Amino acid sequence: MEGKNNIYNDNKFNIRNMMNKGILSSFFSALVAVFLGLIIGFFVMLIALPANALIGFRHIIVGGLNRIGDVFYYATPILMTGLSVGFANKMGLFNIGASGQYTMGMYFALYVAFMWDLPDSIHWIVACLAGFVGGMIWGAIPGIFKAFLNVNEVITSIMFNYIGMYLVDMLIQGNSAMYVSDKTRTQYIPAEVQMPSLGIPNSNVNLGIILAILIGILLYIVLQKTIFGYELKATGFNRFASEYAGMKGKRNIIITMAIAGGLSGLGGAFGILAPSGIAGSSMTYEPINIIAPAGFNGIAVALLGNSHPIGIIFSAIFISYIQRGGTLASLAGYKPEIIDIVIAVIIYFSAFANIMNTAILGFIVRHFGKGRKSGNTLANDDIKEAE
Amino acid sequence: MKKLVSITLVMVLLAISLTGCGGADGNQSSSESYEIVLITDKGNIDDKSFNQGSWEGVVEFATKEGISHHYIKPEEASDAGYLAAIDLAVQGGAKVIVTPGFLFEVPIFEAQSKYPDVKFILLDGAPHDPDYTDFTIKENVASIMYAEEQSGYLAGYAAVMDGMTKLGFMGGMAVPAVQAFGYGYLQGAEDAAKELGLPDGSIEVIYHYTGNFEENDTNKATARTMYQEGVEVIFACGGSVGKSVMSAASEAGAKVIGVDVDQRYDSETVITSATKGLAASVIQVLESIYKTDSWDQYGGKTTYFNAANDGVGLPTEVIGDENADAFDRFEQFTREQYEEIYAKLVDGTITPIRSIEVADPSGYATAEELTEGLNLVKVKVTTR
Amino acid sequence: MGEYIIEMLNITKIFPGIVANDNITLKLKKGEIHALLGENGAGKSTLMSILFGLYQPDSGEIRKNGKVVQINNPNDANDLGIGMVHQHFKLVDIFTVLENIILGVEPNRMGFIQKEEARKKVVELSEKYGLKVDPDAYVEDITVGMQQRVEILKMLYRDNEILIFDEPTAVLTPQEIRELLQIMKGFAKEGKSILFISHKLNEIMEVADRCTVLRKGKCIGTVNVKDTTKEELSRMMVGRDISFKVDKKERKPGDVVLSVKNLNVVSKTHGKNLVKDVSFDVRAGEIVCLAGIDGNGQREIVNAITGLEKPTSGTIILCGHDITKASIRERSIRGISHIPEDRHKHGLVLDYKLEENLVLQRYWQREFQNRGFIKFDSVRKYAEKLIDKFDIRSGQGPITITRSMSGGNQQKAIIAREIDKDHELLIAVQPTRGLDVGAIEYIHKQLISRRDAGKAVLLVSLELDEVMDISDRILVIYEGEIVGELDPKTTTVEELGLYMSGAKRDNVKEINDGREE
Known part of the structure; x- marks a missing residue:
């Protein structure tokens, strides 16, 4: 027994230590x-x-390997909403409003894309920033309600999903420069405003995924290395202790929700500004009163990633990977x-x-x-x- | 960081299982092939509308002829997403691809050159490039359109001839098909009122677009309000909007006119339906490929399905009962009257207007635009 | 070996970085009160958790009546007749006393709870052992002492014959402690066997038959209590001589540091005045103790001074500045250090590393940050300095997750942080709660060193010995009012007790007003 104890305590790479x-x-x-x-x-x-289960299952497991471009392309929006939910969660806030923020981000990005006349080189950048701002506004409002009136952010942000969606649908339908009523969708976005493609054939994968991963790493740094991250996590772990230490809880709640909203909004911008595989075409927004699913998928991504920014990067890619393989399972008749x-x-x-x-x-x-x-x-x- | 480590390892596991499975299964990458493939648009296969109607046609034909068939849902509701679904279908061995809805116009335009050996049936749309400069329809594409205005015309005509004076219209979104149904509906009501010699403005119609194709409480409330204001029948013209309207109608004891397919089986309140033969047209085109070898009849052009080729109309038969009267839910309107007016549509005596100028970007026409554009006299239309 | 009802033989339990129990043997006789004595971190709770099935030992075995038994979980323990009163009670607040007692073993007929049957048994038990409870009171409404009686009744209701008490007196008033010890003696007379975890030597001397002493995970020995002395036991426990007398020099108080005037705090939940018109001063170089039974308004006064709660009226002046409306951070900068009552709730972020907790009040200062980025090397150096200076022990030093540390060392971390920070006033609320003699001695020394360094110290304590030993001035609080100001040198514990229980009161307002003039 004694000998065993020594092994456990001395060897850094044994199983028990790793488990610990x-x-x-x-x-x-x-x-x-x-x-x-x-x-x-x-x-x-x-x-x-039953007959095709093996083939279909193989598609699900390895199909994504043949579609790496698409894996990353579809990972982009859910990565952003996942970071949004995860970031708020670090402070103990449940941002269920990622969908509304995502939709707002899309609208702001679309507005800049269609209504602002900007040089080609910066147009998409400004549109992305606008998306960030749109999401930020939509995240900050529930944050303000939470901070000053102690209204549960879950309720407000759920409602803001609906408010945002109906508002955006209304604004888009009322704008002939953006909306094609015949097709119930927005106009095609000019190619100059679309995100630069990464040039992988048969895939729309674009700069968005790289930016999203960089943002994930940036969030990791913010959370781990900065005063703000320190306060944010302290509040998330123990609200009372953070109050005791004199942290400005209200301000931090609003900032956190604004950033979380901005992340979702940026996701919306990345989504809508993605390039199209068809020249002259683009992504379009359809104002058909449906709440963006990317927001809810973001919750799953964040939970799977344990709200850790780096974990979220991997969980978003993992989920996208499984989904891409899943699509191929239809070849097996599913x-x-x-x-x-x-x-x-x-x-x-x-x-x-x-x-x-x-x-x-x-x-x-x-x-x-x-x-x-x-x-x-x-x-x-x-x-x-x-x- | 530990999540990073763990997920990386999971990826490794997946990679290992790739090689493992590959060894076990051998060369089965071709899977099975499906000859006729339908690709859904943003809706589901059971949308009571385009997807469902055309899928029913595919199933009926393919089952009878013993042809493998299948449907695919695109990963993304965008032009590129639809094209990717077409790619997938072709990869799976599709020879005929059915695409319901105008959302496929651009993707089919791309696909028709990409896959010259595959036949495409595009319902309710005609291929064009994203800039609307090139409207080429290649030999391998059959573009199918429907004369919804005729179908709507028959519905409006029947309602007024049946003695109703307060009508409602609830469209989904102002897409061309829905607009045509609505405009036809108003014109049918107008002509019936003239025929009955009713005074000007004696028929009131409340005209409304819901802005969605959903079954939801807002739509139900809208319908309920209309019924409370005395509307006798609502033409529910927008996919699942119909379910909301039917539910409101059964509470109010009022009537509904269905759309696209015969909806009398969904609710007792449905007196008739302004149908377009989605399934029938799909079957007709498929027959031209597989049975009559007359693809030329449809390939490379746009074919209109209208009264003349039985593409639109009110239902005249009750499924499962040959002797039943499909007009039994009307009080006065009869099959004879229907056939009389139908004949006029067939021979061209009556040609309802399909589209009018609308200023609003959302495509929602005002009461004035409707009255002016459709020459309404007997019908007094209000919008909301 | 028939005389032992429970034998824990050669128990070893290893946690990351620490051997919690190292080859410990403990034998419990039938009908005895057996004390388990040791400092925090000595391994008492671990050993009892093993007996109660919460942990599995890495080696060693447990026997009951000579037979080897396997205890995988608390249910197994219960089946063997082993019951435990935890230090933190495990009661459902919104249930009644009766419902709590029968929870999990509800007598039922076809799924319907037979409450009357249960009530009869509970009333019988409570009368038999003098455990006065109201079966229909809600747990959230009754006192801590009564909650403990509920816990004891839970064990009795389950017919347990081996009763483990984990530091049962820590939360009780002196009167309640006396009652509890009597009850324990009664159990022993009935033939029940009791394991009594404590580090209060007086109590052990009073009730225990035998005592096993643990130190740093090792068993130092088992002694018959009547053959030993307090000094002997404390030497066994700590490994050195402990002075029970607090060494304190005379010191003349300086200027007023904290001045509280006409403070009122109204409860948010029921609108009653929890603090009624309280005024007092604390001067530099003195320790003022706010003494009273728990729940008489001490918490609210402290919260008002530290800024955690807004007073309804009154003013608070710190070193000449009115801080009544200042933010918590501003008060901290102006010189308030606060050792909070609940170290888990307020004092620490338990999921943070020790080093992160050590800078909780200072992370924003230039020393630890540069343009919003935390200077982790400075934090590490500072943490190492404090760990060294205040002897904070943990498995992995600065990077230990605070949650994994023992209570005493968690408290040391808070004290290190609050004392090392610039301050004029140190507010310490029950700083020694739940700690062992070694730690208490240490904390008392620290408080006195603050006083000697010319700082003002406001101490809130429920422990009469502590109040008498270290304060320079005692303010007794009863139902939100200050009912007496006493000098510890001229008063007795008994008199203090009378004030605390509301049996005696002076017109303190007059005293205060008189002094101000």
Whole structure:
């Protein structure tokens, strides 16, 4: 026994140490969660269309590899909304209004694209910035309500999804320079205002993904290295302690929500300003009273990424990857609805990573009898104060 | 950082499973092939409208003939997204691709050159380039349009001939098809009033666009208000908007006119439907490919489906009952009257106006524009 | 070996960076009160958590009546007749006392709870052991002492025969402590076996039969209490001699640092005045103690001074500046240091690293930031300095996650932070709550060193010994009013107790007014 103890304490790279640091358990849990999701997804496919399940499943797992451009292209908007939700979450705020902010961002970007006459070289940049501002406004308002009137941001931001969507639909339908009523969509955006493409054939992947990843890294730096990040996380972890330390909670709530909104808005701008594979065409906005799904997908992305900016970058790419492969499963005869279910199951189980963490450790404890019980999941004060 | 590590490892796992599966499955990349493929637009396959109607046609024909068929949902509702779905369908072995709706005009324009060996059936639209400068329809594309104004005309005519004087119209969004239905509806009401010798302004019509194609509470409330104001029948002309209207009608004990397909089976309140033969036209074109070998009849041009070729009309048969009267929900209007007026549409005696000038960018016409443009005298129209 | 009901043999438990229990053997006789003594971090709670099934030992075994048993979770423990009263009670606030007691073991017939049956048993038990409770009161409405009785009844209701008490006296008033100790003796007489975790030597001397002493995870020994002395036990616990007398020199108070005038605080929840017209001064170089039973307005006074709560009326003056409306940050800059009552709720961000917590009041200063970026090397250096100076122990030094540290070291971190920061006034609210003698001695020394350095100290405490030992002046608070000003040198604990319980009061207003003139 003594010898064993020494091994545990001395060797930096042994399993127990890694588990203690959370690396191994986190790796294991994500792995097992995804794996379990894939297995159950496979069973769904097996039930739906048994003969083609293997082929279809292979498309889901590896199909994305042949469509790397699209993987990154479709990851862009959900990465931005994921960062938005995750960033607010770091402060203990649940930004469920990413959809509304996203839509506002699209509108502001479209407005600049159509209504402002700017030099080609900066037009798209200004349109993106406008999108950021639009989202910021739409995020800041729930923040202000939260800070000064203590109105729960979940309620306000949900309502702002609807307000934003109807407002944008109304504004667009009333503007003949932007709207083509025959087609129930906006005009094609001039090529000069579209985001520069990365030139990968058969894909619209553009500079947006690179900017989005850079923004994710920037957020990581803000959260880890700055006073603002320090205050923000402190407030998220323990509101009372941050108040005790004299942090300006109200101001920080508004700033956080504004930034979160801006991120979603920028996502909207990246989405709508994406280049089209067809010359002369573009992305279009259809004012058909539908709330942008990118906002809600952002919640899944943020949760899967544990609200960590770098984690979110990977989770957005992962989700996009699985979805791209999923689309190919229709080659095996799967109906789009079945594919959606399979993908939802996979993502759903992947989000179980934290539970897996506990389950795996519990398994190890039971079978090897001397593993560390997953103390880090029990939020129990007198257990924490392990003497 | 630990998430980074973990997800990277997951990616590695996925890569490993790639090689693993590849070895196990061997060369199966071709999968199965589907000969007739429908690509949905932004709506779902059960939208009670274009997607559903044309899919029903595909299923009916392909099942009968034993041809493999399938539908695909695009990843993104954009021109590029639709084109990508077409690419995917072709990759899956499609020989005939059915695309319902005008949203496919630009993507089909691209695809017709990209895939000269694939036949495209484009419903409710004609291919053109993004700049509206090139309207070339290649030999492999059949562009199908419908004379919605005739169908709407019949509905309006029937309602007034049945004795109703307060009518409602609830369109989805002001796209050409919906506008044509509405304009035809007003003209049909006008002509029926003239025929009955009613005084000027004796027929009141409330004309409204909902701005969406959804079933929702707002739409239901709008319909309920109309019924409370005395409207006897509402022509619900916008996909799922119809469900909201039917629900309001059954509460108010009032009537509804359905659209696109015969909706009498959805609700007792539906007295008739202004149909266009989505399924029928798809079947006709498919027959020209597979049975009669007469693709030339449709390929390379735009074909209008109207009264003359049975492409539009009110339903005359009840499914599952040959002896039933499809006009049984009218009080006075009969099948004979219908056939009389239908004949006039067929022979061209009556040609309803399909489009008028509308100033508003949203495409919502004002009451004046409607009255002027459609020469309404007996009908007094108000918009909201 | 029939005389032992529970034997924990050679228990070893390792946590990251620390061996919490190192080959510990503990044997509990039937019908005895067995004290478990040790400083914070000595491994007492871990050992008891193992017995209660919350942790699994890395090695060693547990026997009941000589038979080896496996305790995987608290349910197993309960099945073996082992019950535990935790330091932090595990009660559902919005349930009644009765509902809490039967929670999880509700007597039922076809799914319907038979409350009357349960009530009968609870009333019987409470009468038998003198545990006065109102079965129909809601837990949120009853006192801490009564909540503890509910916890005890929970164990009795489940027919537990081995009762673990984890620092049960920490939250009680002197009267309640006396009652509890009597009750424990009663249990022992009934044949129940008691494990009593404590670091209060007086209590152990009073009730325990035997005492096992732990130090830094190791078992120092088990002694018969009647054969030993307080001094002996404390030496075993700490490993050196402890002075129970606080060493304090005479010192003349200087200028007024804090002046509170006519302070009123009205409760937001029920609109009653929690603080009624309170006025007092704290001078440089003196320790003023606000003594009183918990919940008599101390918290509100402190919150008003520190800015956590807005007073309804009154003024607060710090070093000549009116800070009644100042922000929390401004008060901090002007010289208030605050050791909060609840170190988990207010004092620390538990998920932050130790070093991040050590700069919680100073991170925005030039020393630690440059254009909004935190200077982590400065933070690290500063943290290392404080850790060294204040002897803060943790698994991984500055980068230890604060949550994983022991309570005493968490408190040390707060004290280090608040004392090292520039300050004129130190407000310490129950700074020694839940800490062991070693830590208490240390904290008392720190408070006195502040006083000797010419700072004003406002101490809020419930512990009578502490109040008497270290304060220069005692203000007794009762129901939101200051009912007496006492000099610890000329008063007795008994008299202080009378003031605290509201049995005696002076017209303090007159005293204050008189002095001001």
